[in-house]
Amino acid sequence: MNDEHKDLIRTxxxxxxxxxxxxxxxxxxxxxxxxxxxxxTASKLGIKVGVSESTVVRFANTLGYDGYPKLQRELQELIKTKLTTVQRLEMSKDYSNESAVLKKxxxxxxxxxxxxxxxxxxEVFQKVVNSIFDAKRIYILGLRSSTTLAEYLGFYLNLIHDNVKVVTSGVSDIFEQMIRVGKEDLVIGISFPRYSTNTLNAxxxxxxxxxxxxxxxDSQVSPIASIADYTLTARSHMATFVDxxxxxxxxxxxxxxxxxxxEKDEITSTFDALEKIWEKHNIYNGKK
Known part of the structure; x- marks a missing residue:
């Protein structure tokens, strides 16, 4: 149990x-x-312990939270790095009805x-965009489930920027791939729970x-946020074994x-050239 959770329990x-x-x-x-x-939800918690939803809300207020959702979000922040995949699977009971899975x-x-x-x-989003243009080299790092996100970002930035490198967890060590990183470079690190230690160390x-x-x-309290100069957050909550x-x-x-x-003009020129290559080598099936 981490210190933050101990503080909540003490309260x-x-x-x-x-x-x-x-x-x-x-x-x-x-x-x-x-x-x-x-x-x-407040309603489900109330049903579980045998009290009304309003009692649950008043309990959150008594703890100093402005409504139950604030208490719930803090609990989610506290546990998401601690739960094993097996525990998360156990929590997926609401998704056990296959006919309801799609909508849920x-x-x-x-x-x-x-x-x-x-x-x-x-404002931070704009600063990140600016930093991409200012960088001499761009390294993109995302491991485990974040690998897909890193590769996707790298694929498109490679069409815009001349020197983009997606760092992988393959044969070559992560640090070997980033050995030349320096002051003029930008490193984009992508990490969602459960946070990869290798990503943080790199x-x-x-x-x-x-x-x-x-x-x-996923949040400003993520371990990656304490390292980054700029942090962009996107929610990834899902009460199942997947993120x-x-x-x-x-x-x-x-x-x-x-x-x-x-870089609209430059990208247009790039895609014009690519279209000719794709057509010549039959990369895609049919024409638009």
């Missing part, structure tokens, strides 16, 4: 004597099952995008070498489009 223990009977039931459940409570997953993805829109910092190394670091992650990468991919799409629009 609950401190106020426990003056809680109502119903609120004590909530306090006991959260203390013993915080991993499950983090993904329960799509709705969760929509919620993640909606939250990302509300939380994104437009970003610390590049920061020590003087490179500018941009983090793409939702829909909002992160949408954020990366926006980044690519913003960069591309600034």
């Amino acid at each position: 609950i223990q401190k106020i426990y004597p003056r809680l109502s009977k119903g609120q004590k039931l909530i306090a006991e459940f959260i203390s013993n099952n915080y991993d499950k409570a983090a993904f329960m 997953v799509l709705k969760a993805d929509m919620d993640n995008i909606r939250a990302t829109i509300e939380e994104i910092d437009a 970003l610390k190394y590049t920061k020590d070498q003087g490179a500018l670091v941009v983090g793409i992650t 939702s990468l829909v909002a992160p991919l949408s954020l990366i799409n926006a980044l690519v489009v913003a960069v591309g629009m600034r």
